Each structure stands twice: as C-alpha cells, then as structure tokens.
Amino acid sequence: MKPTLIAQLLQTLAPWRSAPAWHIAFSGGLDSTVLLHLLVTLAKTETLPPLNAVHVHHGLQAAADAWPSHCQSVCDSLGVPLRILRVQVQPGASLERAAREARYQAFAEVTGVGEVLFTGQHRDDQAETLLFRLLRGAGVRGVAAMPAQRPLAGGYLVRPLLEVPRVELEAYAQEHPLKWIEDPSNADSRFSRNYLRHKVFPALTQRWPQAVSSLARTAEHLNEAQGLLDELARMDLHAADRPSPFPWLHVPSLALAPLRELSDARQRNALRHWLTPLTRLPDSDHWASWLSLRDAKRDAQPVWRLADGELHRSGERLWWLPATWSEFSDATVSWPDQQNPLELPGNGQLKLMGNALEGPLQVRYRQGGEVIEVPGRGRRDLKRLLNESGLPGFVRGRLPLLYRGEQLLGVPSIAGRWAVPSEGWQLHWMPQSCDQGLS
Incomplete structure (x- = not known):
C-alpha cells in the first residue's frame, strides 16, 4: 500500500529533525502552500525544529505586489512566522535565471549554521529541469538536474x-x-x-503516459553517475595535490604532471570538480583553451580566462587567481614607523624584522631594470x-x-634562495589572501 503524502514526507525529513531551525521558501503557489500545510500538520503530532516561512518579492510584475499580503494571511492562519525579503533582479539575457539567482541569494542570507531551507519542487519540476538542460546541451552534472539536498550558506537546501x-x-x-x-x-x-x-509535456505524455516519471528516474540515474565521476575526480586530484614550492602563496594550485598522465x-x-566552487564553468567549446594552456611551451606562462578569475600555468603548476586578485594599488607607500607593520592597499602587510x-623608507613595485645588492654575490639584476x-x-x-630614496634596499627573499642581508634585518611579506608570509 502506498504511504500517505504526510507519512512519506515524515520519512523524508528524518535526517533533518535535529536542525536548529527549519525555513520554508514560501512563494504562495501550490507547491509551497502544500508543503507549508504538511509541515504544520506534522508539527501537531511530532517534535520538529522551529518553523518559519520566507517569501521573496522580486517586484517583476504588478500582480506580485499582492502576494506578500496573501502569504502573510496564510502564515497567520497557520501560526507560522513569515519573513518578506525584497530583492533586486539584475537585468540580463535570462530574466528567469537572474530572478532565481536573486532568490537563492536571499535564501542563503537567512539560512544559519546547520539550519535547513525547504523548497517545494516536485517530480514534474525535476522532469522539466532535465529536459530543459538536455536541450541546452548540458553535461552529466547539468542533466543530473536538481539534487534532493545540497549545502546552502552554513546549512542545507532540501527538496x-x-x-x-x-x-x-x-x-x-x-x-x-x-x-x-x-x-x-x-x-x-x-x-x-x-x-x-x-x-511539450502534454504532447509527450499523450504519446508516453509515463514520460514525467521516466525522465525523473533518468535524472536520478544521472545523479548517481555524477557521484561516481566526483569520486574519480577526488582520486585524481589527490595525486595532483602536491605541496607548492611557495607555501606562503595561499592561492589554490595543482601539480600539472599527475594530470598529464x-x-x-x-x-x-x-x-x-576542482573549479566548480571557484568559478562558473565554460561550455564544451571553450575547453579547447585548457589544451592550449596545458600544451604551451615550458617557458611560457599561459592563462585561461574564466568567468570569475584566471587559471595560470607556471613552474609546471596550475594556479587559480580569483577576479579580485588584480584589485590592488601599485602606488608608492611611505613607511614612517618601522616598528609597526605596513598595510599595503589590497596587497597584505609588510613587516621589518631585526635592526x-x-x-625615510618607501615601498614601491617593479617597473623593470631594478638592481639589488645580494650578500656574497654583489649587485644582481632583480x-x-x-x-x-x-x-x-x-x-x-x-x-x-x-626603497630609501632611489636605492633599492631589499626584497622579500624567495623560498630561501637569497641570503639574509648582512645588516641584520629582513622583510616579511604576508600577501592579502595568504595564511603564511614571505620573508
């Protein structure tokens, strides 16, 4: 005998019953209205986390102005607190996508550590998502469609x-x-x-009555396949996750040699797998740029520009630089008090260790042609x-x-390559995004 909808939901919610709080994304439509009513009904007989509703107002159509009051009325009748969040939808090629991104950003802001946000997508939505992404040429991860759960801010999104x-x-x-x-x-x-x-779906189901359930089942199979691909990726990345020769340079990096194999x-x-948390990924046609970066000559320093940053190759290693990496000022900075660290705008901190x-001292950046005195080696081109x-x-x-005047006094030494100056002092640089510094 098929379990009732409420019994089925109770079983699905079992892993989340110890969460600090439950939120429900409440649009006021059929799906979220049913889900809210189910959760309130369950709370009458079960001990559940505190429940509240979240309504996101996009302001994209006149009719939507009446929806917050409707949602408030429903929540009041059910005894559920409601938060109404107004968002700005950024204009772009896809209004649907922009509205979705604004909505999920709002959800992330209200979901605390360990808390759960529930959304009302159902099996028909899953089938639509699969077909929609297939038609866009998505890969396995894309057509695996919507996961039943995923991380959201410090908590989780659950469907x-x-x-x-x-x-x-x-x-x-x-x-x-x-x-x-x-x-x-x-x-x-x-x-x-x-x-x-x-x-499309009415025509499909007229010819194949089980089309929706079959597509939803296919999405589950693809989700399992993506899980296996993720396992393989973690194995391959483990081999490439070798220590960097510059541990103070705390940006994501991989050894290239294991990947070449x-x-x-x-x-x-x-x-x-490695880039997914770092940037939006390119479509299949743009992966040719990876081959260009990988196969460039050894002395080249190729760059693959992606949506949210750049992938560099240097020293037979891959380095990920976020778009914010270049946001620093290369203007000259005076250093009037050597006893205190010098804050470099957008570039971390510099300390003078020792004598x-x-x-007066200044910090400048490379212009080309710099020469420095290296103990035991004389004057050397930087x-x-x-x-x-x-x-x-x-x-x-x-x-x-x-610098002191026009004299280059010192540069943070690189990985122990240069001797400490004989005068008994050294520079210690801690780049903005680094856990460790460079002396």
Missing part, C-alpha cells in the same frame, strides 16, 4: 517533494481546501520552462633573481620593494 508528482499535490490542496496564488507569468509560453510545461576526459573531469633602518627563484609571474608585479 522533500522531489518524488511526489504534481497531481498528488493538487489532490492534497483540494482535500484540505487550500488557497494559493496562480502566477500569471506561468502561463506565458515565451519563457522556456513554461513552453515545456504547456506545449590522465586521459583528456579524466583531466576535464578533475578540473571541473631598524635609517629613513629580474634574473626572480627567474632563478621560479616565482610565478603573476606574483612579481605585487612583490613589495623597499
């Missing part, structure tokens, strides 16, 4: 109705008689998802010293140089 068809939600709403909002935009077939819902497909799989120096050190090119422009 407890993913295995429930919409028709069951409609039946429950009629049985209890619930009132919900019908979004006028849901009937507009100019939006891709609405076109699938109103034009893999097939092209496994290289892409490992890099997708004090006669001033560029040549940096080449000997193997310091990645993207760091060299940020390397703080200590």
